[in-house]
Each structure stands twice: as C-alpha cells, then as structure tokens.
Amino acid sequence: MYKILIVEDDAKIAGMLRAAITKYDYEVFVVEEFQYVLDDFLQAEADLVLLDVNLPKYDGFYWCRQIRARSLCPILFISARDSQMDQIMALDNGADDYITKPFNSEIVIAKIRSHLRRAYGSYAAVQEEERKIECAKLILYPERYIIAYQEATVELTQKEATLLEVLMLKEGRVVGREKLLDIMWNDEHFIDDNTLNVYMTRVRRKLKDLDCDNWIETVRGAGYRFQPVEVQS
Structure with missing residues (x-):
C-alpha cells in the first residue's frame, strides 16, 4: 500500500484530500505540526507528498528542498498561488508537478496514480544505483x-x-x-x-x-x- 503525506494547513482541504485519497486504498498521513514536516515525512516513509506553498513557519519551497535532499519520491504542489513564477520555483526546488486551487479531486487522484506508476509501478525504469x-x-x-x-x-x-x-x-x-x-x-x-x-x-x-x-x-x-x-x- 502506497503512503501519501499531505502537507496542507487548511484543515478542511486536508480532510477533503484525505477522504478522496483513502477511497483508492492509499495510506494517508496529514501533517499537523508544521515545524516538523521533514520528521513526519521520514516517520511516515511516504511514497508521495502533496505540498502547499503557504505554510506556517517555513513555506512549501523550503520543505520541498528538505524532502528532496532525502528522497526522490514524487512531490506534488497544491496551491492557490497560480503565477508562472510560483510554478517555476516549485519545479526548480525539486517538485514533480503543480496543481492550482481550486482543484478537481479526481484530477488530483489521477496525477497521484500517474506519478506513483512512473516512480514505482508499471512505468518505472529499472532501478539503478543513484547517479553521482x-x-x-x-x-x-x-x-x-x-x-x-x-x-x-x-x-x-x-x-x-x-x-x-x-x-x-x-x-x-x-x-x-x-x-x-x-x-x-x-x-x-x-x-x-x-x-x-x-x-x-x-x-x-x-x-x-x-x-x-x-x-x-x-x-x-x-x-x-x-x-x-x-x-x-
């Protein structure tokens, strides 16, 4: 069962995402203490992260870099900030995709499934030693x-x-x-x-x-x- 970490400070949106994702038999974790996002990610051993930009303490770009330094898992931003520069910054800091709010939950699920397939499933490349x-x-x-x-x-x-x-x-x-x-x-x-x-x-x-x-x-x-x-x- 794949594990999804949701980093979203709007409790209503986080709950909606949790409910939608759980229906597809994914294990879902929701961050509650936003100064410990990386700790929650490591503890959950998440396979994919949904990440907002505007967060308490540090923004999503910061946490994206922290997670990317530890893992190659898919990171998908979900944010109301829809400028081209925000999307460029997200990708430049290591994200794999950017979804703007308001969003259709079915599109979010489709993107999650697609990125999981590419990273771990039928579309994944043969696993090789990390490049250096x-x-x-x-x-x-x-x-x-x-x-x-x-x-x-x-x-x-x-x-x-x-x-x-x-x-x-x-x-x-x-x-x-x-x-x-x-x-x-x-x-x-x-x-x-x-x-x-x-x-x-x-x-x-x-x-x-x-x-x-x-x-x-x-x-x-x-x-x-x-x-x-x-x-x-």
Missing part, C-alpha cells in the same frame, strides 16, 4: 540536488545542479555560455543572459561553503571551466 558525479573528491548527486565534499554537504536548486553537472562532466574543458543557456533553459528565449551570471554566482558561493573556492574559472570571451584546485595540506 565525482571530481577531485567533490561529489554531485544530480537527482537529489546535493553536493558533498569532505563529509560536508550543501543543497542546490534544480538549475544549480544542472549547471554544475554540465561543468563537472566537462572537467578541465571550457563550456560556452550559449551551450549552458541552451541546456539549462532549452527554448525559453525570454531568459536574460544575465540570469546565467546569477546562477553561476550562486553555485560558486555554495562551492566556497565547501572550501572549493575558485573551482569554476571564467574564460573571458569563451565561457566557463570547472578546474578543481588542490587544497594544500
């Missing part, structure tokens, strides 16, 4: 958006993880700005070129937090190069 990319003892877990170095870890957003993955796979070689923009945003032509600078700054800052400062080199007029610098003992 390692350069000079820095390890990137691209499916969980985490980098680790000398027993310390730092969380990334989806875009940050994609950016670092491309650079690490081309270790020692220059990757052009246009190539990075194409990989990270595909056909989203509205992306400002300066956006790449913002993400590059964020990734460099997080590498610095792991004592991997200056591991990304700017090659003027060409692009960027991931070049690990050995720490002198």
Whole structure:
C-alpha cells in the first residue's frame, strides 16, 4: 500500500484530500505540526507528498528542498498561488508537478496514480544505483540536488545542479555560455543572459561553503571551466 503525506494547513482541504485519497486504498498521513514536516515525512516513509506553498513557519519551497535532499519520491504542489513564477520555483526546488486551487479531486487522484506508476509501478525504469558525479573528491548527486565534499554537504536548486553537472562532466574543458543557456533553459528565449551570471554566482558561493573556492574559472570571451584546485595540506 502506497503512503501519501499531505502537507496542507487548511484543515478542511486536508480532510477533503484525505477522504478522496483513502477511497483508492492509499495510506494517508496529514501533517499537523508544521515545524516538523521533514520528521513526519521520514516517520511516515511516504511514497508521495502533496505540498502547499503557504505554510506556517517555513513555506512549501523550503520543505520541498528538505524532502528532496532525502528522497526522490514524487512531490506534488497544491496551491492557490497560480503565477508562472510560483510554478517555476516549485519545479526548480525539486517538485514533480503543480496543481492550482481550486482543484478537481479526481484530477488530483489521477496525477497521484500517474506519478506513483512512473516512480514505482508499471512505468518505472529499472532501478539503478543513484547517479553521482565525482571530481577531485567533490561529489554531485544530480537527482537529489546535493553536493558533498569532505563529509560536508550543501543543497542546490534544480538549475544549480544542472549547471554544475554540465561543468563537472566537462572537467578541465571550457563550456560556452550559449551551450549552458541552451541546456539549462532549452527554448525559453525570454531568459536574460544575465540570469546565467546569477546562477553561476550562486553555485560558486555554495562551492566556497565547501572550501572549493575558485573551482569554476571564467574564460573571458569563451565561457566557463570547472578546474578543481588542490587544497594544500
């Protein structure tokens, strides 16, 4: 029996979701203490999470990152916030889907069933060992958006993880700005070129937090190069 965790501070909506989902023989858990969302997730061993954006204490984006750092389970946002930016932020922080309120409960059930099939059931890929990319003892877990170095870890957003993955796979070689923009945003032509600078700054800052400062080199007029610098003992 699959386990579903509902993180919704509106008791009426949470109850409605619980009633609808339980009819399909799923085991349902509802968070009540919103400062302990991650603890409830780990205790329930949830297979899928329904997550609101506006929550007490910390918002849903924060909890999405916390859960994604521990699990690859499907995370579906359900929120009254219907702006394109909210949906982008949800996906960028590790979510798999975004449903706007008001919603049809049958659509929610259909999405739950679809994501469970893709993650665990008939549509799931053959389970393989988790992917990781390692350069000079820095390890990137691209499916969980985490980098680790000398027993310390730092969380990334989806875009940050994609950016670092491309650079690490081309270790020692220059990757052009246009190539990075194409990989990270595909056909989203509205992306400002300066956006790449913002993400590059964020990734460099997080590498610095792991004592991997200056591991990304700017090659003027060409692009960027991931070049690990050995720490002198």
